[in-house]
Amino acid sequence: MTPSCPPSTAEAGWLRRRGGEIALWLAVPLAVALFLPEYYLLATHVAALGLFALSLDLLVGYAGLLSLGHAMFFGIGAYTAGLLAVHGWGEPISGLLIAALVAGLLGLITSFAVLRVQHLAQLMVTLGFGLLVFEAANRARWLTGGDDGLQGMVVSPVLGMFEFDLFGQTAFFYTFVVLALCFIVATRIIDSPFGLTLEGLRENPKRMAAIGTPTAARLRQAYVFAAIFAGIAGALMAQTSQFVALETLSFGLSAEVLIMLLLGGAGHRYGGLVGAAVFVIARDLLSDLNPQYWQFGVGGVMVLVVLFAPGGVLGILRSLRQRLMPVARTSTTKAVPATPATKGGTA
């Protein structure tokens, strides 16, 4: 039996499989610290948004759901962490956990409505919820500071040792470590039977029902997970910038994170991270280059990616790899049997 097992199921060789990844995860923060310390802030921003995009990927890339209101969870996480810090609960890690809990709860509540509809309606219902939460936060100025943003956060040092500094060093390592932990959990989820179920639901919900999967329950679970990760991302953003803007709840951010994910490649573990990096860095470079017309460049990047790299940056890499894989190739050609004409004939 074993030869038929895909290599990924073999328990041995774990280090071989993940070794490169681990090296990468260690190399990136080291490289930032050594060579680009003045880019701590940008890197922190990328990491937090990368986690946010990763959370959306669970929905869009894996479970095949649609959302234009994902900022709702990011923002609720940010405001939870922010309000805790304003009102004396400055301990960051417990703040993250509480934010995750609140966001997950909001995810659970909204999932019932969101999963009742599909396609455009699903897009619009998520958008509608997002806008409603935004409006609510805007109105509740006494609580959130409205459009002036939430000010006065006092965040304690991480683990009581690392103070948040002006250079953003602590912020960067804090965010990066949390991102890494979340990524490990997300990888677990994706590699688990549950993750496989999500992919099955994306590929063919009808068949999933036919193998006995309670599809709504699974999707709800995915929705809650995505909300939790988004909430953590928002809380990270709030704690590291010690400020929460109303924009963290906005439709614009929901759209932006979707763009990031699609740029990077949905349905790929690294799609959100790559997309966030591409988008944020492109925007930073282009807007430094030309603060007035940088949007043209960002739009251009999006258009070019669609035209020349369908499925995003990682999508094109993946299909290149598939094309180069010899096994897949032989079987594909075999799949189109041009049956020899001699075999035919009429009576």
Place this chain on the structure above:
Amino acid sequence: MLAILLTVLFDGLAYGMLLFLISIGLSVTMGMMGFVNLAHGAFAMFGGYVATTLMQRAGVPFLVTLPVAFAVVALASIVVERLLYQRLYRRGPLDQVLFTVGLTFMSVAGITWFYGPSQQPVVLPAFLQGQVNLLGLEVGIFRLFLVAVGLLVAAAVVLGVERTRFGAKIRAAVDNPVMATGLGINVGGVFALTFAIGSGLAGLGGALGIQILGLTPAFPLKYLVLFLIVVSVGGLGSVGGALLAACVVGVIDMMTKYFLPEIGSFIIYAVMVALLMWRPHGLLGKKS
């Protein structure tokens, strides 16, 4: 009190007509051709700029700019469709979203380059300004004009789709593209032309809407949500649905502003969510 209610209702309808004009093309492209064109607002904006440019730089009368805006945008959209969109018909909706939002960004920056970021002025001809007394109601002449144009276009679109040979071709192509092709209808061509008309109407709406919606390069992003609400609540591809939804949105918007200004945009979003939970395919949408 009744007079106030009617005035607000009328204003809401006028606003709804604008939304209808701009949204109908989006509804058609998404509903009939299955193409998610989030750059639709950019076509409307383009129409607006065509109109202001003609008025300001060439002194063309307002009423003349309207058909020109329609025609220019329709022609431009054919170029865009043949050159770009056509390549994406077989792609998934997410690719289409990324692409068309990218195009929108580019057009926003492009228009800013040529026209600057600020609001474009529009001066309506004197005969469209002020108010008239209509059956005891004080109504804005321009809004009356909007309602008239909106109803006219709605009627023309409905008649065009229901009564003409081209309309029959559109319906046939939507009903069953394979059979339509087999009977000699060039489905791609029919769709391209439909797309052009839809975009042209957006251009017309953009030109008409300067007075009420304003015209800045941010237009396509600012109103995208509103257009999507109209399309989804109305039901994809449904002319009547888009008209109904646009009027509902316009009236609710006007009513809440007048009677419940404190609640702001809550109601419109809540109503949208409720309507979509009730009828996921829109008020007059067909189940796909």
Place this chain on the structure above:
Amino acid sequence: MSTAVSAAPAASATGDTPLLRLEGVSAGYDRAIILEDINLTLAEGETLALLGRNGVGKSTLIATLMGATVLRGGRMQWRGGDLVAVPAHRRSAAGLGWVPQERWIFPSLTVRENLAVTARPGKWTLEKVYDLFPRLQEREDNMGTQLSGGEQQMLAIARALLLNPRLLLLDEPLEGLAPVVVEELVRAIGQMTLDRDLSFILVEQHARQALELTSKAVVMDRGRIIYDGASDTLLHNPDHLNQLMGFA
């Protein structure tokens, strides 16, 4: 655009240029391959019964002629020209009239619109098809979906006739119809046979009826042609027919 195919007969198209010739055609949908190595020739004015059980690829063959499938290999010639090069939406203008098995009446069009929207000038006019199917005239303002099965079938045939085709592709036109309607349709089809300008391919599970109406017959099994000969021969050899149809 392309190709020498047109509605008017080519100058050189004398008796020896067949109306339709398929060579080694294989085709299917997406990844599925339904047809394999189909060879078939049809002369001008000839009528063909296309027989076989459910799911052997008869409808796929018709759809392939109309360009509605994925062609995997082989050549298709139409009146001496290359049919493959003709875009699907030009094939009706080239002279192919399709009556699909599902009928595919356009539900949002009225009966009259269904007929008129694709009509091409020629000897078949609205009046003539109304003469052939008076029921349709009675119901001309009804929507396509409000018709009975038989009426839909008449409409589908009338719609194809109004294309003024050289070759009519009738895919199970008698399926699921009331006997009176079948009679009416059989009569109409018989009437068409008299008209030497019009060839047709008649797909049927009801082999006998089809054989009676045609000059030539082809039996398919699992995507291949297993019999190609005169209709009469098969009609007079029921055992062979049963065997070909999988009932022996």
Place this chain on the structure above:
Amino acid sequence: MMKKAGLLAALALAGASLANVAVAADDPLRIGVIATFSGPYADYGRQFDAGIQLYLKEHDGKIAGKKVEIVKKDTAGPGPDAAKRFAQELIVRDKVNFITGLDFSPNAYAIAPIVTQAKIPTVVMNASSSAITTSSPYIARVSFTVQQDSAPMAQWMLKNGIKETYVVVADYASGTDAHNAFEKAFAAGGGKVVGSVRTPMNNPDFSAYVQRIKDEKPQSVFFFFPSGVMPPAFLKAWKERGLDEAGIKLFATGEATDDSYLQATGDVALGLITSHHYSYAHPSELNKKFVKNFYAAFGKEMRPSYFAVSAYDGMAAIAGALEKTKGDISGDKVMEALKGLKLESPRGPIEIDAATRDIVQTVYIRKVEKVDGELVNVEFDKFERVKDPAKEAQ
């Protein structure tokens, strides 16, 4: 090279605090501008940029003998979290000596903790929420506060016999400030606010609100909207509904007739009375020169607005402060020098209050008239040495 610089920077991280980094005499003076350069409010950034460039052009690109380098950061509108990150980046990455710009109040509030921590002198060129200067000792303001422009309008209206009014403001923090300051000043003089409405931002059509006002028939209306798309939309609805004919008087702050947008707003603005600290038609010699040079540098496409003047004055304030410190750019010294600094601006005499670091200036009452075919704000009355009333009250 890159590597070495990176290592050095990493080492620097380990210990040093950023304030008071010594600057060699030939180093350029680096000024970061956080503003809106793209999106619907991109005009703000354009005006800032023009004002800054004009000042530099008139002074050979130098301040206090140093070449000036401007680093622009685009927040694309109100974006406090972006502004905060930009401030950090400007300080850490671009090593700026000053931060300026700051069109939106949330953006200014957001950067306050950063500039405090880094001791970077910050000159606010527009953001007009009162408490911004109290949020950090390193912030000074050369623009105005909402209250500073709103309260005088109330006083003038009372002086001219208007006892009742209806207040319309945009529903955001500055709108609330304007509302409160106006109402307070109006009530203090015996006036009465008979009704009010706060309209959502991003609202394209005011006809419902205007209709409501018409139905309530107040003696007058005072409104406050941020400059840009809202005032013309409101004025259009006002005109369309015939409220002038109904005899309702209309007043506003100068944002309503911002010189950037006044031409585009059109004749609907004619006759509107506003209170504000700058009109490009201000009849002083200095202003005439300013406008002339502005047109010479950037063409007649764009009128200098109060944004451009504040930016111009902001540069002048930095220059004035550095003159006092003799080129010392350490945060504390510069802030000390800014306090009490007096300048002659194109808008008239201005002063940075020594106690509050906020601006003291003349507020003019103006009326929109057509002069030589152009719509302009013609000043006809004024309140001198107006301080921020919100701070005065404390």
Place this chain on the structure above:
Amino acid sequence: MSIALTTTGLSKNYGALQVTRAVNFSLPMGARHALIGPNGAGKTTFINLLTGTVPATSGSITLLGEDITGQRPDQRVKRGLARTFQVTSLFPELTPMQSVTLAVCERLGLTARWYKRTGEHRAALDEAAEILAQLRLGHVGHLLTRTLPYGQQRIVEVAVALALRPRVLLLDEPAAGIPSGESAELFEVIAELPEDISLLFIEHDMHLVSRFASRVTVLVAGGILAEGTPAEIMANPEVRTVYLGNSEGHA
């Protein structure tokens, strides 16, 4: 209990259109039963009614002695009812190994588990691999399903259903769309299905029907026209009429 599945008066109406008419049908334990009928006879609708994809208008369905009429499709699967689809309904971007593992995991109740990697559920993987090997798919188990030849995709259909360890398996035209050269493997697979699975399959090819089925039910216009052994059915004049139009009348 010797009956695996029974329907009593099972009907389905779409408005006035009756697609299934009071069907009384029973499938004995371990049966090999074929369902035939002309296009549009309602064969697939019948399967959909059995699986619960389409709710019945009236009548009842009993599976292994239990009334399942009101149950959701996934509940029926849990009680031992599995199916394949006429038009391949698979997971194009997953491998056959993943697809079968998915079904095994669902059966074992693992699909809500997110904290353990699939790779750690050894038993599930081994079982999936075994099924693939049984169905001669072992060598393509790691390729994306969409890249497989159609014939193999049809076998994956069966593999996914088998992974549910069904007591009753419904095969909807298992050979549809397979080129003749590729069908042999599939038929071998069907022939080797475990004997304790009761099998109901839709098939048109009477040769195949007589090879695999011990009994045949003929469905016409939503109702049962005839039932019997393959030989009886082929000899039945009514059936011949429906299929060949041999006699004068018309169904």
